[in-house]
Amino acid sequence: MYGRKASQLLKEFVSGEPGQLTGFNNDLFAQVIEECDGNILHLQALLRKMQEEGSNNQTNKNADHFGALVHHLSLVRNKRCLMAYVYNRAEVIQNLGWTIKHADLPAAVKEKLSISENEYFGKHSSNLQSYMLDLNLDLAVDMVPPKDPYIKVRVLEEIGEVLLSDQIANLAMHSILFLKRIDAESFISQGKMEELTS
């Protein structure tokens, strides 16, 4: 049945965790494209036949006319599904771009993206960076409203001596310290620190 594979593709996307990606389904994607190619062949054949017979598709609605219509609709539907699949994944990728830089993308996420998606992530991420640079303001910090300028964090990975905005700190693994929220946020989003809430 036409259109079934495309809807499977979307169902797969929807059933995943929101905001997280499953691997790009190249296989199913190619099958849908194949279906589209089949559709256009049938469609062209039918249109040619109708032209040869000289039938006017406004007045004479015969079996060929509706056959062609079915192929056209199937094509359009498949296109919508494919676009929706890629577009919705692209939205997830955009959100990702807000939290991590392209270079810091974990390999586990990277292998779930298609080649084009990977490229897109890089471009989007650098576009964001250049906007922030134009403004001279980092928008990737301050994701939650501030309550206290300092927060208590535990260091999860060995980071070493780092120059923070108000001090030089030794961020050794397992140490617990008070940092400025702005300093700590980037480490937290990279998973190198966790915030301790009492």
Added chain:
Amino acid sequence: MESEGTDDYETLISTTDADLLKRSWRNEKAAPEILQFQSSLVQRSREQIQLMEETVEELVANDEDPLTVSLYQMDIDRTLFLLRSYLRTRLQKIEKFMFHIQKTEDLWARLSRQEQKFAKQSIADLKTHLEQSVLSKLPDRYQSHLKQSVISEEADMVPEPKLDAFVICRTRKFLGALPVDDSGEENPLDMYAGDIYALRYKSIKPLIESGQLDLV
């Protein structure tokens, strides 16, 4: 008319930029579509932040009371958060509705220069991505990223904001009876200052733009 004028003037001088920024941020957060960029307000807020940062540095250098310094710092942090979140919300809207914003002149004009640059680049990037992944693999007549096929008369594949979504809003002053329902029924609503309503965004859009109504 004249009393209204002085009224506006009084509210104007008693509102600080911090209030204005907060209001713009709230409106931007709650509105489904992108609103006019508040360029002078953003500019002033940034200058203010810089000024306060200098003050803090001075206080630190003079060994002022740490509590005073930390209060100043908190104030800076809050303003910075509002500013960042405001700009961020706008960029996220641009990401979401870029094709729609691009083809609607009125919306395009609401973006700041930097935002327009960002939008242009985003559109180019996403278009390339969609072309590489899907469109180039489809038959000729189905390759547009805006239309389903060449037969479509207008762009029928562009995500648009839902303007008839409900929003919560608060009136700033008495607005009198307003026809808020476009169902054709006579159903004007008396709106008093400070009242809170849940209304369709579409019906109150002009009031938000003129600042008579705030979104919450």
